[in-house]
Amino acid sequence: MTDVHEGTLGPLLDSTLRVATWNLWWRFGPWEQRAEAILATLRAADADVIALQEVWEEGERNQAAELADALGYHHAYAFKYEFEGVCFGNAVLSRWPITAQEHLFLPAPPDQDEGRLILRADIDGARGPLSVFSTHLHYRLYHGHIRQEQVRALCPFIRDTAVADFPAILCGDFNAVSDSDEIRLLTGKAAVPAPPLVFRDVWELAPGDGPGLTWSNTNPYAAAEAETPARIDYIFVSWPEAGGRGHAVAARLLGDLPVGDVWASDHFGIVADLRY
Numbered sequence: 058m059t060d061v062h063e064g065t066l067g068p069l070l071d072s073t074l075r076v077a078t079w080n081l082w083w084r085f086g087p088w089e090q091r092a093e094a095i096l097a098t099l100r101a102a103d104a105d106v107i108a109l110q111e112v113w114e115e116g117e118r119n120q121a122a123e124l125a126d127a128l129g130y131h132h133a134y135a136f137k138y139e140f141e142g143v144c145f146g147n148a149v150l151s152r153w154p155i156t157a158q159e160h161l162f163l164p165a166p167p168d169q170d171e172g173r174l175i176l177r178a179d180i181d182g183a184r185g186p187l188s189v190f191s192t193h194l195h196y197r198l199y200h201g202h203i204r205q206e207q208v209r210a211l212c213p214f215i216r217d218t219a220v221a222d223f224p225a226i227l228c229g230d231f232n233a234v235s236d237s238d239e240i241r242l243l244t245g246k247a248a249v250p251a252p253p254l255v256f257r258d259v260w261e262l263a264p265g266d267g268p269g270l271t272w273s274n275t276n277p278y279a280a281a282e283a284e285t286p287a288r289i290d291y292i293f294v295s296w297p298e299a300g301g302r303g304h305a306v307a308a309r310l311l312g313d314l315p316v317g318d319v320w321a322s323d324h325f326g327i328v329a330d331l332r333y
Contacts (some may be wrong), residue, residue: 069301072184074333077104077311078228078292079326080193081120083111083145086278086323092120094316099150102311102328103166106180107150108191108228108292112136114144121148135160138172138204147191148231149178156181161214163194163207171195175211175229179220184333188219192229194239204232204239212243212251215295218293223333224295227256230324234287235261256293259305259329269310271325276313278323292329301332 081095082088099107107130113225114122114136115119125132133155136146149155157179165171175192192211194204211227219225232240233256241247245255260269274280309325 065227066297066301067299069304070332072181072333073306073330074106074187075102075328075330076106076108076189076226076228076292077102077106077326077328078108078110078191078290079311080086080110080290080322080324081112082278082322082324084113085144086321088113090319091321094319095312095318096124098312098321099124100128104328105152105182106189106275107149107228108189109148110193110230112146112148112189115135115142121150125150125221127151131155133158133176133178135174135176135237136172137162137174145172145214147174147176147193149189149191150177151178151180153183154177155183156186159218161211163192164210165195165203165207169195169200169203169243173207175214177214177218182223182333185188185222187226187333188215189222190215190219190228191227192227192231194229194233195232196232201233201238204237205242208239208242209250212249212254216251216254219295223298226303226331227293227295228291230290232289234289240291254295256295257305257329259292259294259308260288260327262305263308263329265308265310265327269327270311271327273313273325276320276323276325282323290324290327292327294331297332304332305329
């Protein structure tokens with residue numbers, strides 16, 4: 058008979074892994090000034106693994122590489138979209154070595170292709186290997202049908218390529234609220250695209266403090282767009298394993314205050330602590 062105090066997962070681990078996700082707003086706004094605020098915010102978060110979106114690369118310069126160098130981390134980067142010689146992509150930074158990386162371009166109608174992709178980084182973590190995925194879906198409100206197809210594409214990619222030793226960690230800017238069809242596909246509230254893969258939202262699991270708005274009118278860059286405040290950035294973790302590995306025990310916002318008088322991005326990010 059299962060011990061009712063331990064549950065089916067056995068004794069829960071006390072040790073944790075800290076994961077962050079954040080959309081860095083590419084080269085928009087005062088991007089050189091924002092760069093210092095981004096670095097200061099990430100340094101203060103002290104995450105072990107960081108998923109980033111709207112990361113730029115121009116010539117020999119790569120924002121992910123520069124952040125990784127400053128933090129003493131490793132990095133992976135991939136892009137599809139490029140504008141006037143500046144690339145627009147996703148990245149993963151890691152305190153521990155990245156042993157492999159792979160990306161998948163996400164589907165979109167040819168006349169509406171925004172260069173969206175999902176990047177996987179396999180990480181040789183301190184207590185075992187793990188796979189972290191960074192993605193960014195189409196952004197317009199009426200793009201729900203495109204985002205749903207993108208979710209249907211990224212789920213089998215995760216199921217078939219993630220390391221088996223730890224639950225898959227999926228991070229990013231999904232441009233969708235938590236009760237949207239695209240998020241329901243991920244979380245088992247609709248038919249999941251790649252059974253048995255299903256995700257849990259760390260903000261709901263931990264839970265985080267308050268609604269967790271990552272697009273908020275307290276941020277002047279977001280307020281200038283006159284859109285509805287929403288939680289559209291997420292950290293998802295697939296079903297926990299023995300010891301509760303992958304179970305979220307804490308979640309909070311990232312970058313939700315200015316650094317001095319500089320707002321680092323138009324988005325707020327999320328930081329979560331997972332049993333590891």
